[in-house]
Amino acid sequence: MSTPWQAVGARAGVSIRRARTYGFVFLAAGLSIFLLFAWGLPAGQTTTFVLHPGGASQAIPIPDLTLPSQTTLYILALLCVFLGGWQLARGFRRVNLVLSLIAGAFVIAFLTWAASGKSFNLTGLLNSALLRAVPIALAGLSGVLCERCAVINIAIEGMMLTGAFVAALMGSVAANVWKWPAPASLTFGLVSALMAGALLGLLLAVLAVRFKVDQIIAGTAINILATGITSFLSARILAEFQYLNNPGIFRPISLPLFSKIPIIGPVVFEQNILVYVMFVLLAAVHIMLFYTRWGLRTRAVGEHPRAADTLGVNVFRTRYINVTLGGMVAGLAGAFLILGSVGRFDELMTAGKGFIGLAAMIFGKWTPFGAFGAALIFGFADALQTKLAILAVPIPSQFLLMAPYLVTMIVLAGVIGEAIPPAADGQPYEKQ
Amino acid sequence: MAPVLELRGITKRFPGVLANDHISLTLEEGEIHALLGENGAGKTTLMNILYGLYRPDEGEIYVRGQRAEIRQPNDAIALGIGMVHQHFMLVPVFTVAENVMLGVESVRAGIFLDQEDAVRRIRQISEQYGLGVDPYAYIKTLPVGIQQRVEIIKLLYRQADILILDEPTAVLTPQEVEELFKILRALSSQGKSIIFITHKLKEVMAIADRITVLRNGRVVGTTTPAQTSEEQLAAMMVGREVLLRVEKRPAQPGEPVLRVENLQVYDDRGNLAVRGVSFEVRAGEVVGVAGVQGNGQTELVQALTGLRPAAGGRIFILDKDVTTASPRAILERGVAHVPEDRQKDGLVLSFPVADNLVLNTYYLPPFAQRGVLDREVILATAERRVREFDVRTPSVLTPVSSLSGGNQQKVIVAREFSRPIRLLIASQPTRGLDVGSIEYIHRRIIEKRDEGCAVLLVSPELDEVMNLSDRIAVMYEGQIQAILPAETATKEEIGLLMAGVRKEEVRATAG
Numbered sequence: 001m002s003t004p005w006q007a008v009g010a011r012a013g014v015s016i017r018r019a020r021t022y023g024f025v026f027l028a029a030g031l032s033i034f035l036l037f038a039w040g041l042p043a044g045q046t047t048t049f050v051l052h053p054g055g056a057s058q059a060i061p062i063p064d065l066t067l068p069s070q071t072t073l074y075i076l077a078l079l080c081v082f083l084g085g086w087q088l089a090r091g092f093r094r095v096n097l098v099l100s101l102i103a104g105a106f107v108i109a110f111l112t113w114a115a116s117g118k119s120f121n122l123t124g125l126l127n128s129a130l131l132r133a134v135p136i137a138l139a140g141l142s143g144v145l146c147e148r149c150a151v152i153n154i155a156i157e158g159m160m161l162t163g164a165f166v167a168a169l170m171g172s173v174a175a176n177v178w179k180w181p182a183p184a185s186l187t188f189g190l191v192s193a194l195m196a197g198a199l200l201g202l203l204l205a206v207l208a209v210r211f212k213v214d215q216i217i218a219g220t221a222i223n224i225l226a227t228g229i230t231s232f233l234s235a236r237i238l239a240e241f242q243y244l245n246n247p248g249i250f251r252p253i254s255l256p257l258f259s260k261i262p263i264i265g266p267v268v269f270e271q272n273i274l275v276y277v278m279f280v281l282l283a284a285v286h287i288m289l290f291y292t293r294w295g296l297r298t299r300a301v302g303e304h305p306r307a308a309d310t311l312g313v314n315v316f317r318t319r320y321i322n323v324t325l326g327g328m329v330a331g332l333a334g335a336f337l338i339l340g341s342v343g344r345f346d347e348l349m350t351a352g353k354g355f356i357g358l359a360a361m362i363f364g365k366w367t368p369f370g371a372f373g374a375a376l377i378f379g380f381a382d383a384l385q386t387k388l389a390i391l392a393v394p395i396p397s398q399f400l401l402m403a404p405y406l407v408t409m410i411v412l413a414g415v416i417g418e419a420i421p422p423a424a425d426g427q428p429y430e431k432q
Numbered sequence: 433m434a435p436v437l438e439l440r441g442i443t444k445r446f447p448g449v450l451a452n453d454h455i456s457l458t459l460e461e462g463e464i465h466a467l468l469g470e471n472g473a474g475k476t477t478l479m480n481i482l483y484g485l486y487r488p489d490e491g492e493i494y495v496r497g498q499r500a501e502i503r504q505p506n507d508a509i510a511l512g513i514g515m516v517h518q519h520f521m522l523v524p525v526f527t528v529a530e531n532v533m534l535g536v537e538s539v540r541a542g543i544f545l546d547q548e549d550a551v552r553r554i555r556q557i558s559e560q561y562g563l564g565v566d567p568y569a570y571i572k573t574l575p576v577g578i579q580q581r582v583e584i585i586k587l588l589y590r591q592a593d594i595l596i597l598d599e600p601t602a603v604l605t606p607q608e609v610e611e612l613f614k615i616l617r618a619l620s621s622q623g624k625s626i627i628f629i630t631h632k633l634k635e636v637m638a639i640a641d642r643i644t645v646l647r648n649g650r651v652v653g654t655t656t657p658a659q660t661s662e663e664q665l666a667a668m669m670v671g672r673e674v675l676l677r678v679e680k681r682p683a684q685p686g687e688p689v690l691r692v693e694n695l696q697v698y699d700d701r702g703n704l705a706v707r708g709v710s711f712e713v714r715a716g717e718v719v720g721v722a723g724v725q726g727n728g729q730t731e732l733v734q735a736l737t738g739l740r741p742a743a744g745g746r747i748f749i750l751d752k753d754v755t756t757a758s759p760r761a762i763l764e765r766g767v768a769h770v771p772e773d774r775q776k777d778g779l780v781l782s783f784p785v786a787d788n789l790v791l792n793t794y795y796l797p798p799f800a801q802r803g804v805l806d807r808e809v810i811l812a813t814a815e816r817r818v819r820e821f822d823v824r825t826p827s828v829l830t831p832v833s834s835l836s837g838g839n840q841q842k843v844i845v846a847r848e849f850s851r852p853i854r855l856l857i858a859s860q861p862t863r864g865l866d867v868g869s870i871e872y873i874h875r876r877i878i879e880k881r882d883e884g885c886a887v888l889l890v891s892p893e894l895d896e897v898m899n900l901s902d903r904i905a906v907m908y909e910g911q912i913q914a915i916l917p918a919e920t921a922t923k924e925e926i927g928l929l930m931a932g933v934r935k936e937e938v939r940a941t942a943g
């Protein structure tokens with residue numbers, strides 16, 4: 001039973017406790033910045049943040065940011081303590097916003113400390129974060145499309161893997177066998193991946209909608225199928241004939257003017273076409289979902305399929321279409337891993353990104369931009385962890401791997417609050 | 433002129449049930465045609481066939497003299513047929529406008545929703561029939577009475593002229609019923625034809641032009657209010673004489689079983705819904721709580737049954753403080769609860785009847801031994817209860833969701849009444865029940881009373897409260913206005929108290 005009286009509890013004292021907890025968390029953040037980072041740092045050391053990616057970037061060059069490490073950390077610690085004190089004494093109205101601020105301060109403090117006495121390329125970090133976020137965001141978007149009409153798609157992982165394999169194979173065939181020029185062969189690989197994703201989406205839809213198979217089981221079956229087939233074929237074909245696993249990649253395209261903006265330009269506007277496609281898709285799905293007839297019907301089918309049915313909305317058709325589209329987007333996510341990133345297929349290369357995408361969808365409250373935001377945090381954590389390994393930070397690498405996720409979880413739990421899925425999520429619809 | 437609608441020989445079978453057995457029915461233009469019948473008589477099934485949700489096994493439908501094939505709701509909508517379902521078909525997280533336009537969206541540039549256009553048309557309809565609905569309100573924030581108007585707007589928005597209303601008054605307060613009737617009369621005077629399903633004979637007599645009675649899936653007869661009486665209708669429905677009044681001996685109250693002291697409870701929005709209520713219910717008496725819905729009765733009952741924390745005050749059951757006790761601890765003290773919303777709080781819809789019958793005792797012997805359920809005992813008990821309480825179901829393994837609304841209610845009553853109990857808390861125990869079942873449940877409540885059980889009865893039906901209670905507490909805005917002995921209380925007096933007039937003033941007006 002959902003508990004509407006949680007709201008009552010909230011008013012009857014729990015909220016006060018929660019508000020207090022926030023205050024203590026803020027204070028603890030300030031204190032840890034002080035104790036863990038600022039303490040024991042040699043005075044006079046500086047941290048340099050490089051704000052230009054270098055190389056062929058068209059961004060207007062701006063000078064590096066050099067900060068006195070210890071002073072910066074003291075300021076950040078004081079900021080947290082001040083916010084914590086204020087929260088305890090007065091309380092913030094938009095406490096979640098403040099929590100994000102604290103998390104941001106903590107991350108900056110961490111970087112300042114880790115790169116103290118060295119220089120650290122911030123644009124590079126952000127760029128890498130975005131690239132790592134793209135497949136997760138696309139996977140999340142695929143989840144949004146499916147779950148908004150109440151079909152749980154746990155098969156995104158398998159769809160991505162299949163999309164990646166097909167993109168690698170078909171792209172290579174077009175480029176290396178048929179000798180098509182690069183744009184055409186890459187596009188061919190991409191379209192093939194989309195088709196493969198769509199086919200798996202359709203398969204899931206048939207299982208879930210027509211045969212009313214348990215959606216988790218249907219999705220798991222598709223994952224196993226995809227893993228098996230791609231591993232087998234990759235061992236048999238791609239490993240044997242290397243030229244079939246070499247489709248090439250989409251080259252970055254600098255958007256005129258936009259790419260000149262410092263920091264943002266090189267991070268966002270010097271990417272390959274698939275990244276731009278992702279942005280367009282996010283906006284398109286957002287608009288479609290909330291401002292069009294298709295979206296209204298999709299959401300109705302996800303919330304109350306019987307009501308939609310009594311008004312003449314075709315529940316089954318809606319689910320078929322959306323899940324197939326969702327499969328396509330998952331195929332795109334897979335294609336990105338190949339054609340927008342590494343340029344070759346490896347067994348199990350999705351490494352759980354499909355599932356992380358589902359998590360991003362949930363954290364993003366089943367909205368496209370919410371899922372993207374969550375994907376960015378995951379991508380950032382991932383990127384940070386690799387960059388820090390390079391900086392040779394004096395803490396155990398296991399902890400390094402863990403820390404960003406800890407921060408992520410705290411922020412998400414605090415900022416996002418209770419996530420409410422579409423009311424009919426996962427339930428097959430029975431026509432009477 | 434051909435009737436607006438004619439059903440000929442409609443037959444529908446479900447596994448184990450003949451729900452409709454060659455039903456024929458005509459609906460004339462501008463008439464309000466009441467459809468009466470016991471729980472499970474097949475009324476909803478017939479209407480679902482007319483609306484294209486079920487396919488009939490046999491029979492034909494004629495709309496305005498033309499043979500009609502209604503395969504799906506779209507076909508019905510195209511023929512101008514609209515239906516307000518027994519359980520509302522509204523998306524709670526959508527606005528009124530979104531719900532209304534779903535399926536027939538106004539769009540700009542081919543695909544973009546034009547909410548303003550829908551809002552304009554909803555306002556127009558709302559004004560024309562005096563519905564007073566805010567198109568931008570979210571459904572989940574609206575009281576059921578208003579939700580129902582949204583359902584009616586949905587039909588009018590689609591220009592339906594054959595309107596089907598399946599038990600529209602079951603969830604309404606008497607005031608809301610009056611308003612609904614005004615709306616229906618306005619609609620019929622504009623030439624809309626209405627099929628109106630209800631269990632309340634008074635309503636039928638008040639609003640219907642013609643009445644058709646179903647029993648066991650067959651038409652028993654068609655009549656008009658002028659030619660019949662409530663007693664006659666009741667007999668037609670049930671097939672025997674029905675007592676419309678409850679016969680009971682004077683109460684023999686004993687020790688207090690439930691004692692409430694200065695109880696305060698918050699509602700979902702964090703407002704104080706129960707503001708300092710004190711009363712007691714003694715063994716062997718029925719205390720009725722009268723009041724317009726939404727005056728704190730729901731929250732009061734939830735607090736008494738442990739489903740909602742009390743914000744202040746104390747609750748004693750059999751002299752033990754249970755203010756902070758869990759629902760299970762409370763029911764283990766011998767408290768039975770018939771909840772107000774049967775589908776949400778009373779049943780697990782996807783579970784079979786048998787499991788629902790032991791929902792609060794399954795972990796106790798004889799249903800479980802050392803933590804393992806004994807299916808045989810559970811099934812045998814279920815068979816007995818189903819027979820005893822006359823629950824119409826093909827088998828005890830049928831999921832409760834496929835029972836008719838009234839039979840779902842009987843499952844709850846059967847579960848709660850067949851435990852040894854000291855206190856019965858019943859919220860609208862006869863909501864959606866037919867006259868025969870109401871008679872039966874009322875008799876069982878009085879039997880429980882006479883066995884020495886304390887009964888707290890909450891109902892917006894003034895008749896029910898007055899018929900059953902020994903003492904009547906009237907609630908208004910979270911407080912008890914007065915507690916009156918039932919023998920001397922008059923309907924007018926209680927009506928005034930329910931409307932918020934103070935006790936002293938009521939006496940003054942009366943005297």
Ligand SMILES: Nc1ncnc2c1ncn2[C@@H]1O[C@H](COP(=O)(O)OP(=O)(O)OP(=O)(O)O)[C@@H](O)[C@H]1O
Pocket residue numbers: 432446447449451469470471472473474475476477478518824825826834835836837838839864
């Ligand atoms: N989907 C279904 N599957 C199986 N049996 C059903 C289904 N729907 C209804 N029935 C059965 O058909 C019979 C008629 O049910 P129906 O809902 O039409 O009754 P009703 O007259 O509307 O009763 P109530 O007044 O209680 O709502 C009942 O015995 C019910 O159990």
Ligand SMILES: [Mg+2]
Pocket residue numbers: 475476477518598836837
């Ligand atoms: Mg019914």
